[in-house]
Amino acid sequence: MQSAFFHFTSTKQPRNMKKYWEIFLVFFKIGAFTFGGGYAMLPLIQSAVVDKKKWLGDKEFIDMLAIAQSMPGPIALNTAIFVGNKRKGVKGSIFSSLGIILPSFITILLLVIVFTQFRDNTVVESVFKGIRPAVVALIFAPLLRMGKNADITWNTIWIPIAVALIVGLLHISPVVIIILAITLGILYHRIIKKIINR
Numbered sequence: 608m609q610s611a612f613f614h615f616t617s618t619k620q621p622r623n624m625k626k627y628w629e630i631f632l633v634f635f636k637i638g639a640f641t642f643g644g645g646y647a648m649l650p651l652i653q654s655a656v657v658d659k660k661k662w663l664g665d666k667e668f669i670d671m672l673a674i675a676q677s678m679p680g681p682i683a684l685n686t687a688i689f690v691g692n693k694r695k696g697v698k699g700s701i702f703s704s705l706g707i708i709l710p711s712f713i714t715i716l717l718l719v720i721v722f723t724q725f726r727d728n729t730v731v732e733s734v735f736k737g738i739r740p741a742v743v744a745l746i747f748a749p750l751l752r753m754g755k756n757a758d759i760t761w762n763t764i765w766i767p768i769a770v771a772l773i774v775g776l777l778h779i780s781p782v783v784i785i786i787l788a789i790t791l792g793i794l795y796h797r798i799i800k801k802i803i804n805r
Contacts, residue, residue: 627702630694631740633660634687634706645683647742648707652683653753656690669753677785683707 633655643650649672656662663671669694675685684707691703759767773779 625697627698630691630699631702631706632690634703635710637711638683638707645681645686648683649686652686652690662690673785676781745772 634652637648637651637655641651653668655667657665671686671689672682675682675689678685684704687703687707688700691699691701694697695702770784774781774784
């Protein structure tokens with residue numbers, strides 16, 4: 608009886624750990640092969656957790672991005688924490704966080720050591736010049752898909768355009784925009800929608 612119990616726990620633990628390492632490897636690959644910061648990681652995160660792994664649905668992913676953007680800290684890390692927690696709780700969040708952070712930490716550590724030797728190298732400079740436009744495309748491409756999943760129509764398309772202009776030109780903090788959007792959303796559903804439906 609006792610030996611059977613130990614056999615059960617010993618086989619169950621590796622299976623559970625396999626799921627945690629799966630989360631770690633998904634985010635480690637994203638962190639290792641993404642250039643351009645957190646926003647450039649979003650299409651890869653969406654492809655991995657929505658399209659391939661099916662850990663989240665499209666609309667759930669958009670809701671998660673709204674939460675991740677409104678929280679302190681890098682959006683990619685916040686997103687990883689959310690997905691890890693959704694998948695396997697607090698321990699899942701730890702594994703996903705380590706996965707997304709470690710590649711950047713290791714790369715920056717190596718760059719700090721060798722950058723002074725190669726910063727004036729024309730080949731290195733050319734590589735980064737080629738990466739920058741690709742990063743812009745990586746950020747822009749998923750916006751179209753997220754717009755469709757967020758139920759943006761021709762009647763509401765002015766909202767994201769207006770927000771982009773306000774943030775870009777007036778330099779208003781995205782936090783202010785998010786708080787304002789939450790307030791307007793609550794007012795609409797609690798008051799205005801009821802008045803319209805009467």
